Amino acid sequence: MTVNLQHAIDQLRAHARRDLQRFYAPNHYFGRDHSPIADYKLTVPLLQSSATNQLTVREIAAASALKDLAIYESCYRKIWKDAKLVRDTTERDSGELSESDNREIYARLEMFSCSALCYAKVIGEPNLIKVFDQALPTVKITPKNENTLNGNDVETKLVQNDAKEYKHTRNPWLVRDPNDPEPEQPWYIPARYFARRLIMKDATLLNKHNLLAKKVLYSLKNMGINNRGGKMISDLTTIKKALTNVNLG
Structure with missing residues (x-):
């Protein structure tokens, strides 16, 4: 992780906690200021469908970012902790993670x-927008000759291809899933992307079509994605149409 990214994460965490301070007691972070568990326990209840009606758009965005940060940091720490246990019993390089861990x-x-x-766009922080628009994890791949890749190296090649594709587009929501039906409008592609991301966080949205459409609409607005001619997308029926016959998870 780069210094700039870590600094941006620290700034984002401070902003988000400040925006959500009315929802937690003063001692919520006592003794665990840098604990992702504290952030997770704060944000998950706030993002339940029954609770979001009490939140402003800014608070929803803050809670979503803080929750995803907690998940990322917990995952990152666990992987490196487990890797250390492996290194203690092997001759493995201290800086090495497996391809699956990196993935x-x-x-x-x-x-x-x-x-x-x-x-970052909701709160209008240009520096955070720039950093997170360019954020790309460090994926360490052992160089291999593609001609010598065997069945055991399939995952390595997949990670290499994923990293290459991500570098080519800093906006992954603009990349069409080849298994999706032809989009009638360009914004269908990001709508489907955001729908999948939302369902990854909350699988119950698969059966809550109206709520899913609302959340997708919110994501599109936050990213400044509009209809043809620059018109703002506002019809939930149109959002649902974009997700029709699409495998979302």
Whole structure:
């Protein structure tokens, strides 16, 4: 993780906690100021469908970013802790993680960066917008000749391809899933992307079509994604149409 990214994460955490301070007691973070568990326990109840009606748009964005940060940090710490246990009993390089570990960190950071970028745009912090728009995890891959890749190296090649694709687009929501039906409008692609991300966080949204459409609409607005001609997307029926016949999870 770069110094700039860590600094941006610290800033985002401070902003989010300040925006959510009316929801937690003064001693909530006592003794665990840097604990992702404290952030997770604060934000998960706030993002339940029954509670979101009490939150402002800014508070929802703050809670989403803080929750995804907690998940990312917990995952990151656990992977490195487990890797240390392995290194204590082997001759493994102290800086090495497996491809599957790197892939997991990559996915969690991508998810967090997406919600962090949304929040940064809501609060209008240009520096945070810039950092999270460019955030890319460090994926360490052992160089291999593609001609010599065997069945056991399939995962390595997948991670290499994923990293290459991500570098080519800092906006993964603009990349069409090849299994999706042809989009009638360009914004269908990001709508489907955000729908999948939302369902990854809350699988119950698969059966809550109205709520899912509302959350997708919120994501599109935060990212400044509009209809043809620059018109703002506002119809939930249209959002649902974009998700029709699409495998969301």
